Amino acid sequence: MERTFVMIKPDGVRRKLVGKVIQRYEESGVNIIASKMMHVPRKLAEKHYAEHRGKEFYENLIQFITSGPVISMVLEGEDVISLIRKLNGATNPAEAASGTIRGDFKEYPVKSITENIVHASDSKQTAKREIELYFKKI
Numbered sequence: 001m002e003r004t005f006v007m008i009k010p011d012g013v014r015r016k017l018v019g020k021v022i023q024r025y026e027e028s029g030v031n032i033i034a035s036k037m038m039h040v041p042r043k044l045a046e047k048h049y050a051e052h053r054g055k056e057f058y059e060n061l062i063q064f065i066t067s068g069p070v071i072s073m074v075l076e077g078e079d080v081i082s083l084i085r086k087l088n089g090a091t092n093p094a095e096a097a098s099g100t101i102r103g104d105f106k107e108y109p110v111k112s113i114t115e116n117i118v119h120a121s122d123s124k125q126t127a128k129r130e131i132e133l134y135f136k137k138i
Helices: 010-014 018-027 042-048 058-065 080-088 101-105 124-134
Strands: 002-008 031-038 070-077 118-120
Touching (some): 010 018, 018 031, 018 080, 018 101
Antiparallel strands (some): 002 070
């Protein structure tokens, strides 16, 4: 069984999409093995987005992810990383297909690529790192 890290971002929480997003994950057959609501402190956000440090959009990422509560989760299942990324849809909500979380719940007009409802790890290595950042004992 594979594990991945998923976060419902501040815009998803603010827009009251938590239940709908979690329902989609559960209906896909994956198991939620850890979950918590939290405010991401700046230091944690900086670690989370460390690979983007120095890029022009870095500060916007930090400001957005620390702007309100998030739901952090660890999901487990067969090929869960690939499955969740497909369920989430394209990172840019403007390009996200209908039937995906980002496609079905995007706001019109699309505000930014940063405000895209959910985050999910893109590889086993990233999942391991992000799970350790947010859930040190799992």
